[in-house]
Amino acid sequence: MSAEGDRTREIRRLRAAGGAARIQGGKGKGEKGKGQREKGKEQRNAKRTLTDAKCEANSQAPTATDQRPTTMNLQGVKLTWLGHSCFRVETPGGRVIYIDPWLKENPACPAEHKQVKKVDVLLCTHGHFDHIADAAAIAREHNPVVVGIYELCAWMQKKGAKQIAPMNKGGSQTVGDVRVTMVHADHSCGIQEDDGSIVYGGEACGYVLEFENGFKLYHAGDTNVFGDMHIIHELYQPEVALLPIGDLFTMSPREAAYACGLLKPKTVIPMHWGTFPPLIGRPRELQKLVADMGVEVVELTPGKTVG
Numbered sequence: 100m101s102a103e104g105d106r107t108r109e110i111r112r113l114r115a116a117g118g119a120a121r122i123q124g125g126k127g128k129g130e131k132g133k134g135q136r137e138k139g140k141e142q143r144n145a146k147r148t149l150t151d152a153k154c155e156a157n158s159q160a161p162t163a164t165d166q167r168p169t170t171m172n173l174q175g176v177k178l179t180w181l182g183h184s185c186f187r188v189e190t191p192g193g194r195v196i197y198i199d200p201w202l203k204e205n206p207a208c209p210a211e212h213k214q215v216k217k218v219d220v221l222l223c224t225h226g227h228f229d230h231i232a233d234a235a236a237i238a239r240e241h242n243p244v245v246v247g248i249y250e251l252c253a254w255m256q257k258k259g260a261k262q263i264a265p266m267n268k269g270g271s272q273t274v275g276d277v278r279v280t281m282v283h284a285d286h287s288c289g290i291q292e293d294d295g296s297i298v299y300g301g302e303a304c305g306y307v308l309e310f311e312n313g314f315k316l317y318h319a320g321d322t323n324v325f326g327d328m329h330i331i332h333e334l335y336q337p338e339v340a341l342l343p344i345g346d347l348f349t350m351s352p353r354e355a356a357y358a359c360g361l362l363k364p365k366t367v368i369p370m371h372w373g374t375f376p377p378l379i380g381r382p383r384e385l386q387k388l389v390a391d392m393g394v395e396v397v398e399l400t401p402g403k404t405v406g
């Protein structure tokens with residue numbers, strides 16, 4: 100059984116979940132359970148090919164082309180969203196960081212970014228395929244420093260990563276020219292092996308990155324809102340927060356808006372939305388919910404660099 104086969108199955112499963120999401124569409128929250136019950140039926144009936152699933156996913160993927168004016172100040176950091184939770188970050192000193200590298204089969208990743216040209220540091224928030232599918236291959240080809248929770252780093256080493264920098268929540272380390280702090284995320288972290296089995300991958304996490312000029316960026320990973328986001332604000336005060344808003348597998352705009360109240364960032368960049376049909380949260384919904392908080396929501400276009 101190949102990893103390709105596993106991902107194909109996973110994409111089909113997500114496609115099937117999309118059917119469930121559409122069943123829920125336009126109904127009240129009370130009907131959600133019914134939608135969930137329909138999910139199993141949809142999954143059984145899903146006979147689409149991978150190509151079908153990809154076409155549909157592409158049609159739902161973020162495609163905005165007009166970058167609206169923003170007051171966001173990344174202080175010399177160059178940020179490129181590659182769709183889903185994957186970001187390329189270039190530090191003011193020119194080092195290249197990839198966070199949650201899912202490129203080749205990521206429907207929202209532009210073709211010209213599917214191949215990594217240079218990477219110094221690879222940050223992995225957790226072991227789900229839509230976050231680390233390309234991590235081991237990139238590590239073998241480019242030999243970056245791989246940062247992750249202890250168990251995930253051990254798995255990456257087994258898959259051929261030569262430089263691992265394992266850590267755990269609350270810890271910080273300097274990697275290249277960036278101070279990396281691992282923080283909590285409220286999510287799961289199994290890693291699916293090529294044979295379909297799921298191995299323990301530690302826990303899901305988020306990262307606060309402090310660059311050499313003092314600028315701080317928070318990548319929440321996959322997560323629900325949690326009260327300790329207040330502690331992330333108190334201790335680290337990240338100016339810009341990358342938050343998942345897609346719903347189903349992470350928080351939706353409702354929870355993300357509550358998270359903004361705890362994190363108090365200047366800017367929020369939504370992620371983990373639109374990649375697949377079930378990821379129905381949209382930046383404009385979050386924008387409405389945080390309009391009175393003084394938080395700017397910036398919708399990025401995949402492949403377009405800001406900062």
Ligand SMILES: [Zn+2]
Pocket residue numbers: 225227286287321348
């Ligand atoms: Zn996940």
